[in-house]
Amino acid sequence: MADDPIALFDRWLAEAEQSELNDPNAMALATADAGGRPSVRMVLLKGHGPDGFVFYTNRGSRKAEELGANAQASLLFHWKSLRRQVRVTGAVSPVSDAESDAYFASRGRDSQLGAWASDQSRPLDSRAIFEARVEAIRERFDGQDVPRPPFWGGYRVAAEEIEFWQDRAHRLHERRLFTRAGDCWNEGLLFP
Template sequence: MTDLTQLRREYLQGGLRRSDLTPEPMAFFERWMEQAIAAELMDPTAMCVATVDEHSQPWQRIVLLKQYDERGFVFFTNLESRKATHLAQNARVSLHFPWHMLERQVSVTGIAEPLSTTEVLKYFVSRPKDSQIAAWASRQSSRLTARQALETKFAEMKARFAKGEVPLPKFWGGYRVKPQTVEFWQGGEHRLHDRFLYTREDEQWHIERLAP
């Protein structure tokens, strides 16, 4: 086994102070997201989405954030997928943005609410046609006998929708995660990281500094 104990580095890119923060978290998240994009990070919108199954077993996967505003964080998925099945049973969800190159993390807890068909359709029609077809071809999270089966299904759907627009699948949709807590983490020298936690209470946001 490779010895990992000596792999370490100092976090020196900057600190985070209470005076840097905005009164509510989404405005500060927007600032950090814009900085992540400007820094040309690979996949700055990538976030880990954690759900819990009926046995209280957590599951995680990387999903791309597609929208955000004061209402919350939006992502899209197959409604027959593992994550959607979990959310139908337990809408509590956790999101995590790992912006390693900026020595930053953002962690979110909240409730996932299904998007309206209008919201889903508006995004679906903006996708490249092959991505729309892929949504029809893949029964997300189901077992496959071989990759060839997936490629064959994609070819079938591509032929089916060769002309005209690709309709929105009934089994494809999205969620808005309404945040209850949002934590901003900035790496610090000697592992003295800066952490600030926003907590929603009675529709008001309260801010606390946490020990690293």
Template sequence: MSETIKDPFEELIKGKSADSLNPFHIFSEWFVEAEAAEINDPNAMALASVDETGLPNVRMVLLKEIDDRGFVFYTNYESAKGRELLGQGKAALCFHWKTLRRQVRVRGPVTPVAAEEADAYYASRARGSRIGAWASKQSRPLESRFALEKEVAKYTAKFGFGDIPRPAHWSGFRLEPVEVEFWQDRPFRLHDRLQFRRENPDATWSTQRLYP
């Protein structure tokens, strides 16, 4: 039964050398299909980081940009994930598009985005979200919901109808992958897996198929 299903990677690999294949291009094609198929947040991804003890941590965040340099997302640098990413400098991502029965896993080093890049994205956010970046002491104990609303009111009054600058503690990270795996569901758990690997973000990609 599985042999009658079209190989999702055949056209991507056929007649191409390993260094001519680019996982960013494949991801972009899959992402366009996910945007059309998924009802909510096709850019949602599980982000895994590691704390100073080596214990992993995972949560859902939103992808905000993808290009040949990597995957970009934003957060409070003083949050748990911000501290872990700054401290360890590495992370993993997992996209799962249930409607398409596809998954993409990504691993590699993370680096802060340039201030100009963070400023541009911050300026595109809703005003309430920009206020929230100032008001929320993310990941730290909160005595009550009222305390959070009080902080929101405080910064709403402070900035009035004027410009809301980006807080120094709020910015973005770019994960520059050294490993990307594309997974396509097949019947009887005989899935298709295609892995891209490279030694570092400046090296050439190699590819291999993996047993399901």
């Protein structure tokens, strides 16, 4: 078997980019609070490589609070058109400010403004309040670049396990599990 799981993920993601209509980089992010209560939501993969899988968020959000209390997470990519999924599990750490700055600068202006205006995961009395905040932020940064908010940044899931699941006829699916062993990976199969 002996494939590099990151190279295999690259191939599968490239195929998903050709076949998935919307957001082939969408992934479910599962976290748990300090008491072990789980939570899951969809986020977008914004970078990956041997050092891990990166996403960005408001660092005051529920997911960020949970990662602060329990720095472990699982990701799940599901590409229905390919009948495939990939599960990634590992420790989570913040990405550098420089990496967060670079990604934030690449975002569309409205997305940048929205990051400033949102108290992500906090109660909101009405949509009008949020829209007014966006307009106030738009005026604040009128005619200038929008800097990254100090409360917004990225996280990297350093993969300890990566499982590749491929649908097969009659539910005789193929499951390949890669487990990190230092700088190397061990590979095995799992019963479907």
